[in-house]
Amino acid sequence: MADEVVLLDFWPSPFGMRIRITLAEKGIKYEYKEEDLRNKSPLLLQSNPVHKKIPVLIHNGKPICESLIAVQYIEDVWSNRNPLLPSDPYHRAQARFWADYVDKKVYDLGRKIWTSKGEEQEAAKKEFVEALKLLEEQLGDKTYFGGDNFGFVDIALVPFYTWFKAYETFGNFNIESECPKFIAWVKRCLQKESVSKSLPDPHKVYEFVVEIRKRIGIE
Amino acid sequence: MTDEVVLLSTWGSMFGMRASIALAEKGVKYEYKEENLENKSPLLLQMNPIHKTIPVLIHNGKPIRESAIIVQYVDEVWNDKAPIMPSDPYQRAQDRFWVDYIDKKVYDTWRKMWLSTGEEHETWKKELISIFKQLEETLGDKPFYGGDTFGFVDVGLIPFYCWFYTFETYGNFKMEAKCPKLIAWAQRCMERETVTTT
Numbered sequence: 001m002a003d004e005v006v007l008l009d010f011w012p013s014p015f016g017m018r019i020r021i022t023l024a025e026k027g028i029k030y031e032y033k034e035e036d037l038r039n040k041s042p043l044l045l046q047s048n049p050v051h052k053k054i055p056v057l058i059h060n061g062k063p064i065c066e067s068l069i070a071v072q073y074i075e076d077v078w079s080n081r082n083p084l085l086p087s088d089p090y091h092r093a094q095a096r097f098w099a100d101y102v103d104k105k106v107y108d109l110g111r112k113i114w115t116s117k118g119e120e121q122e123a124a125k126k127e128f129v130e131a132l133k134l135l136e137e138q139l140g141d142k143t144y145f146g147g148d149n150f151g152f153v154d155i156a157l158v159p160f161y162t163w164f165k166a167y168e169t170f171g172n173f174n175i176e177s178e179c180p181k182f183i184a185w186v187k188r189c190l191q192k193e194s195v196s197k198s199l200p201d202p203h204k205v206y207e208f209v210v211e212i213r214k215r216i217g218i219e
Numbered sequence: 220m221t222d223e224v225v226l227l228s229t230w231g232s233m234f235g236m237r238a239s240i241a242l243a244e245k246g247v248k249y250e251y252k253e254e255n256l257e258n259k260s261p262l263l264l265q266m267n268p269i270h271k272t273i274p275v276l277i278h279n280g281k282p283i284r285e286s287a288i289i290v291q292y293v294d295e296v297w298n299d300k301a302p303i304m305p306s307d308p309y310q311r312a313q314d315r316f317w318v319d320y321i322d323k324k325v326y327d328t329w330r331k332m333w334l335s336t337g338e339e340h341e342t343w344k345k346e347l348i349s350i351f352k353q354l355e356e357t358l359g360d361k362p363f364y365g366g367d368t369f370g371f372v373d374v375g376l377i378p379f380y381c382w383f384y385t386f387e388t389y390g391n392f393k394m395e396a397k398c399p400k401l402i403a404w405a406q407r408c409m410e411r412e413t414v415t416t417t
């Protein structure tokens with residue numbers, strides 16, 4: 001029986017991008033469904049009644065919600081191709097820890113940068129740069145967070161790069177000058193087709209953020 | 220070589236209890252070190268410099284942090300008995316979803332209820348009760364979240380049971396009246412030695 005894989009997503013969502021990259025890494029064919037978050041489809045509301053959020057992966061009619069959980073699910077089911085998590089339990093725990101760190105820090109701090117001003121924004125910028133520097137330290141001299149192979153933490157983190165132009169413009173700072181190793185790692189990731197084909201153009205994301213700011217009344 | 224297992228935790232921490240229960244389920248001998256969160260030990264600060272939080276599991280000198288990650292690690296390393304995670308990938312994803320739900324919702328909502336008054340307090344109280352009703356619905360008619368066996372979501376949630384009295388007192392409601400099936404589940408869990416001795 002052929003697998004039926006559907007992804008409910010929203011093009012600028014870094015969380016959706018994680019699943020797109022993972023599906024591409026595993027060579028899985030799927031149907032992409034763009035959601036209008038101001039008019040959520042019955043399928044989305046039925047598939048994720050608890051949080052009503054994207055992304056949702058639907059495999060043979062069964063929904064899997066939360067991006068990192070969906071990535072681990074894909075890894076478990078399509079385990080024979082391109083492993084994305086280490087086989088050793090300790091390294092697996094470390095990978096989960098750093099992906100969780102990305103979830104706790106990067107999105108929220110980034111959001112604060114483009115939605116706030118003044119002291120609050122400065123504090124968010126400072127903390128954001130500190131978080132990236134910590135991640136840089138964790139990367140060390142490795143090619144990827146996964147070592148020689150692109151893996152779980154790389155997938156969790158690289159999508160946020162598409163929002164950097166928005167963060168930099170509204171935050172008035174330059175991420176590459178603060179964290180050059182981080183940007184070098186991003187560029188290595190972008191050389192992978194699974195990544196470059198799954199990520200939108202940062203300019204488009206920036207334009208999207210401009211629109212959102214107008215809509216929610218930030219000047 | 221014998222395993223050296225240390226758990227840094229605090230007696231009241233629901234998150235620490237998850238780790239203790241998982242270790243007990245697996246019959247792992249370990250050294251428990253009580254932390255004073257107002258005077259964190261050098262060991263804690265060295266083992267978890269990023270978040271500086273408990274619990275931290277230290278296995279042969281190497282730290283594992285974040286309670287849900289610790290439980291999965293314990294399950295993977297001591298895989299010869301008492302499996303905590305289901306073997307089916309879809310069930311595993313569902314279990315992770317519900318533990319993530321507990322992590323995102325229960326503690327924060329409790330705190331908001333505790334720290335607020337008047338109308339705001341009432342709003343958070345309603346929210347807290349609806350979270351537990353959702354968890355009750357998820358359990359359904361099963362004896363445990365893991366089905367017939369005590370599993371990841373059971374480990375993830377049962378430590379919050381010892382906080383029910385506190386929630387009830389500050390929220391002025393009775394959990395048993397609102398979520399009787401959840402109380403029945405908790406009592407089943409409390410029959411397990413691995414839970415009561417934690």
